[in-house]
Amino acid sequence: MPEGPTDPLLVVGGALPVVSLAGLVGSRCRVTFLLRLYLLVLFLIILGLIIFTIFTIVVTNKGVGKAISRRGFGDHRLGDYSRWLQKYVVNEKNWDEIKSCLGAMELCERIENGKSVDYYQHNMSPVLSGCCKPPNYCGYNFQNATYWTIPKTGPAVPDDPDCKTWSNVQKKLCFDCESCKTAVLDNIKREWRLLAIINVCILVVVIVVYSVGCCALRNNRHGYKRYKGHP
Numbered sequence: 511m512p513e514g515p516t517d518p519l520l521v522v523g524g525a526l527p528v529v530s531l532a533g534l535v536g537s538r539c540r541v542t543f544l545l546r547l548y549l550l551v552l553f554l555i556i557l558g559l560i561i562f563t564i565f566t567i568v569v570t571n572k573g574v575g576k577a578i579s580r581r582g583f584g585d586h587r588l589g590d591y592s593r594w595l596q597k598y599v600v601n602e603k604n605w606d607e608i609k610s611c612l613g614a615m616e617l618c619e620r621i622e623n624g625k626s627v628d629y630y631q632h633n634m635s636p637v638l639s640g641c642c643k644p645p646n647y648c649g650y651n652f653q654n655a656t657y658w659t660i661p662k663t664g665p666a667v668p669d670d671p672d673c674k675t676w677s678n679v680q681k682k683l684c685f686d687c688e689s690c691k692t693a694v695l696d697n698i699k700r701e702w703r704l705l706a707i708i709n710v711c712i713l714v715v716v717i718v719v720y721s722v723g724c725c726a727l728r729n730n731r732h733g734y735k736r737y738k739g740h741p
Contacts, residue, residue, distance in 0.1 A: 525555065545727045552720045556713065563709040569594045570699045570706075588688055591695045599698060600691050608694060609685045618642035618683060621655035640693030641684050644676035656683060 529551045569592045588596055599605070621634065621642055634642075643658065644650045649666030650658035650673075657678050665673035672687040684690050 525551065529555075542727070545723065549720065549723050549727060552716060552723060556716055556720060559709055559713045559716065563706050563713065566702050566706040566709065568592070569598075570702045588692055588695070590692065591699065595695060595699065599695055605691070612637075612641060612685060613681055618656050618680070636693040636696050637690075639689075640687065641690035644684060645670070645672050645687070645689050648673040648676065650676070656680060 529548055642656055647667055667673055672689055675687045676684050
């Protein structure tokens with residue numbers, strides 16, 4: 511899978527203990543240099559979190575993944591997502607990794623087999639719907655959850671790329687379909703939106719800690735002045 515936006519959070523998580531230790535030593539031992547270093551790094555972390563949160567919101571803001579079909583099986587358009595997010599996910603290297611993961615997870619085997627009526631009543635996730643079956647508008651005939659046949663008259667939308675891409679080969683299915691790519695994008699968009707909320711919470715905590723550090727630096731200065739005999 512492509513590297514996600516959690517990487518900056520891992521960097522922040524690894525840096526905070528070290529920075530906090532420097533701030534603690536600077537506060538307890540009245541080492542002004544360590545406190546200033548601590549506050550500088552915290553300021554950079556705050557600035558980075560603000561930029562990263564705004565970026566996350568912007569790249570996930572375009573469109574809402576509108577369904578083409580009213581049957582509610584998550585048939586989306588790539589144009590419903592920002593160009594950056596499309597380029598990040600739907601490129602040759604990353605998409606090959608994603609397809610490999612989908613195959614290794616045996617994703618499509620999770621769909622319950624049965625009659626056509628039972629199948630359409632099954633509550634599938636957008637990824638299951640987009641990657642494991644042809645889009646509804648192709649008009650293919652249901653045989654089982656991952657096997658569909660083309661009507662004698664041909665696909666309902668013969669020029670649609672996804673109708674041509676669908677394959678009954680179980681390792682291919684609709685993994686190269688636009689519907690699969692947009693379902694994955696939709697899932698990533700939701701995860702990034704959640705990440706943006708987590709970023710805001712972390713940002714609030716770091717700002718509070720930064721304020722406490724500023725107070726500690728001010729107290730160090732006052733303590734140093736009193737030690738030197740200044741009022």
